[in-house]
Amino acid sequence: MVSSHDFIEDKRNLNIKIYVNGKFYKRKDAKISVFDSSTMLGDGIWDSIRYHNNKFIFLKEHVDRLFKDAKLIDLKIHLNRKKITEILEKTVKINNIKTDGHLRIIISRGIKSTPYQSPKVTISKPTIIIIPEFKKPDKRAYKKGLKLVTVNTIRGPENVQNPQINSLSKLNCILACIEAQKKGADEALMFDINDNIATNNSTHFFYIKNNCVFTSTGKYCVTGITRQKIIDICKAHKIKVFQKNFKLKDVLNADEAFVTGTFAGIVPVNKINNKKFKINDNNLTYKLSNFYLDLINK
Numbered sequence: 001m002v003s004s005h006d007f008i009e010d011k012r013n014l015n016i017k018i019y020v021n022g023k024f025y026k027r028k029d030a031k032i033s034v035f036d037s038s039t040m041l042g043d044g045i046w047d048s049i050r051y052h053n054n055k056f057i058f059l060k061e062h063v064d065r066l067f068k069d070a071k072l073i074d075l076k077i078h079l080n081r082k083k084i085t086e087i088l089e090k091t092v093k094i095n096n097i098k099t100d101g102h103l104r105i106i107i108s109r110g111i112k113s114t115p116y117q118s119p120k121v122t123i124s125k126p127t128i129i130i131i132p133e134f135k136k137p138d139k140r141a142y143k144k145g146l147k148l149v150t151v152n153t154i155r156g157p158e159n160v161q162n163p164q165i166n167s168l169s170k171l172n173c174i175l176a177c178i179e180a181q182k183k184g185a186d187e188a189l190m191f192d193i194n195d196n197i198a199t200n201n202s203t204h205f206f207y208i209k210n211n212c213v214f215t216s217t218g219k220y221c222v223t224g225i226t227r228q229k230i231i232d233i234c235k236a237h238k239i240k241v242f243q244k245n246f247k248l249k250d251v252l253n254a255d256e257a258f259v260t261g262t263f264a265g266i267v268p269v270n271k272i273n274n275k276k277f278k279i280n281d282n283n284l285t286y287k288l289s290n291f292y293l294d295l296i297n298k
């Protein structure tokens with residue numbers, strides 16, 4: 001099995017320095033309280049950002065998303081964008097990351113006085129954690145492609161748990177992921193509440209039909225940065241791209257399909273349920289992937 005998150009093992013990850021609330025710690029010493037909102041309730045937000053060829057990829061977009069998500073859950077980050085950027089840069093420097101860095105930033109609402117959900121019992125500033133890793137995608141996933149399967153777990157409506165937020169509580173995605181893995185697939189293809197195809201459990205979904213690129217409206221997906229870049233690339237190269245509602249039958253009738261994410265960029269799909277897709281260098285997926293690589297290598 002492959003996944004959109006398969007990576008090359010890197011021994012340097014044993015010695016990374018992890019940022020927790022203003023200080024850097026060795027892996028074994030990086031700890032937070034059991035009373036933290038994250039451990040107790042999954043109350044917080046996160047983002048992942050890549051550091052490639054001595055620079056962050058789409059830094060502004062990632063910091064913007066972090067602050068947008070914080071606002072949507074009414075979490076006031078006590079540091080401003082500039083300070084958060086400085087901490088990210090410091091984390092890269094202290095860990096001597098030059099390329100293939102993958103940084104997970106986690107912000108929880110902070111420490112609680114007692115195990116209770118109300119933000120009123122929060123007695124500290126938000127907890128900020130940055131886990132930097134040396135993480136290079138495993139190329140085999142690009143050649144082989146992913147197997148997707150539709151699952152029963154759906155993307156919920158905005159007024160249940162807003163699916164556009166990169167929240168710490170990923171239970172919806174995790175349950176979809178478990179379902180997919182039990183069915184022998186690499187990733188779950190998820191419906192929205194109206195039986196349209198929305199997204200995958202950890203990446204976004206696109207399909208291609210007659211050289212036109214389709215993805216969902218985005219209403220039931222995490223606000224995707226890579227997703228948006230692919231849409232922009234299509235527009236820049238005069239490739240027709242549509243953000244619209246579509247059904248499983250449209251997907252099963254497609255010529256190609258692929259997934260996108262910060263970690264692996266574009267990964268082709270080789271199978272959805274019982275439908276197989278051919279993966280080759282003449283595919284539009286491959287061309288889009290090269291355009292995306294050009295963009296991040298710029």
Ligand SMILES: Cc1ncc(COP(=O)(O)O)c(C=O)c1O
Binds near residue numbers: 200202204222
């Ligand atoms: C459910 C889900 N979809 C998609 C993505 C990918 O989004 P992006 O393109 O910003 O990496 C993520 C990762 O954050 C995710 O958790």
